[in-house]
Amino acid sequence: MKVVIIGNHAAGISAAETLRRGDASCQIVMISTEDTPPYSRCLIPMLVSGEKSLREILYRPATFYDDMNIETMFGVEAIRILVKEKAVLLSDGRQIGYDFLIIANGGTPSLPRIPGIENEGVFGFRGLDDAQRIIEYCENVEVVGVLGGGLVGLKAAVALNKRGKKVKVIVGSPNVLSQIIGPHEAGIYERYLSELGIEIMMRTNPAAVLGDGQVEGVESTEGLKIPCQMVVVGKGVDANRALVHDTGIKTEYGVVVDDHCRTSVPDVYAAGDIAQSRDDVRARLWMNSLWPFAVEEGRVAAENVLGWDTTLRPRTSMNSFTVGELCLITCGLTGAREEIEGAEEITTTGPGKNDGRRFVVKDNRLVGFALVGDVRHAGVLTSLVTRGVDVSGIKDEIITGRYSFSTILPLVRDNPGKFTAPEYHEVLGSF
């Protein structure tokens, strides 16, 4: 059996590990544009901030590919999938045949189409090459303009702030993290970031990057000129779909996959940021690009290649974000990104000055939450959101923050069809 994996990050590495664990002899080929040891993209901010070295952001040994007996074709791009021939066409003209294919080639930072965006000194914030170029370029930079107040933008802002740069975050929305939290929780972050010395400019949209060849500033749509010598863009990621264009592999925002991570074409799987998969709260396909899902999808894709017939866990949007001592965990519909008809939104503050909670309840179901500050026991709430169980009996405990696993144990017992992991049976078996 020959399995070709396109991509060597969270999803691709997870798929390769799973395959090797399940089948010592199968042939595994990994294709990637990057020729790097297995580093963690999520730790890129710590490389840029100077907290960690390249060696320290490796999440598997540098000898991983040899240890796992993986053939690597690195430094080339997979430009097209030849479905009929069961082969992948590479940028250097070679064709690599496969029995099974796992597409895990991720996404690319999307840059706004504004004048001057091609200037020297404009960077995305995703891969190792971005980080290395940022580190080199920012040596002679005093002020950095960050476009976007989402997770990527804020991570870039905090990293460059730690590196000693003056950072100005240019945010279109009325508050930071507007896709995942409301103004109430965002205010806690805005205050915290300001205390670090990061300037946040809300309701400001970039119209142009200034400078003749090199970045000299950003001009807003209202004509405000913001001087800076470097621009980092955190305006979302586009799935790298070009290689499946016109192949019959179904795409929407990404490559559409089912519960087994199968695409619409036999023997072709997709995993990670390229994949668009089920969202149990929204009850539709959704781009939930997140490390935990990438790893899970890579594993599930590989397990199905091995014939194990496994499926993805219940899932929805979620994220965890920590700056210094300030933590945030969000899950499901938080009422920030989309209006939820008929939902009740409950927000609480305290006891600490940086503690804030938001719960969204609809039809007696917890459909989302955001915890700022105290994030303990978050996983218990996550399991309720993703499974859509009736929480009317424990609503008070939830909104007053008195929840733990014992709070939900009766729900686990009474909803065996929803809490299916064998580990739940272990706990119930003894209760």
Added chain:
Amino acid sequence: MGKSKIYFDSEKCLGCHSCEFACAVAHSVSKDPHKAHLEDELPIRRRNVELVEGACLTVGCRHCDPAPCVDACMAGAMQKNNETGVVSCNLDQCVACWMCVMVCPFDAVQPGKVHALKCDMCDQREGGPACVEACITGGLFEATPQQFVETVQARKKTRNPEPEK
């Protein structure tokens, strides 16, 4: 598979919290019950005894397979040992991102001051898991999943004996 895990029998639990105390001591610097509570940073337990519907429950890490926290770990710190089945957190690698806290369905990973805290099956401890050793009633015990299923089934049988013909 003969990998052993910690199981719990609610009928034998008195709610005495001995398991919590032993766990905290086992994860202290001194490992001494008389000194542990005097350390600069109070040792933190990785197991909780709580009341549910009038009975006691002590719950800790289930060392899930596959484990959501291992999938979620962006730093490669949370790893499952495929030989022993133990899920543990490599403290040197943990970056305190709390992805594990976000996904753990059993509330068994806590955000610590500098890294995630969870049950490590006392893998460095000679006598095995301290909580099991401390449980005077045998409410906590080590068993393989197969042995546990047999125990549960045997109990069901004695409670609901099949009607005699």
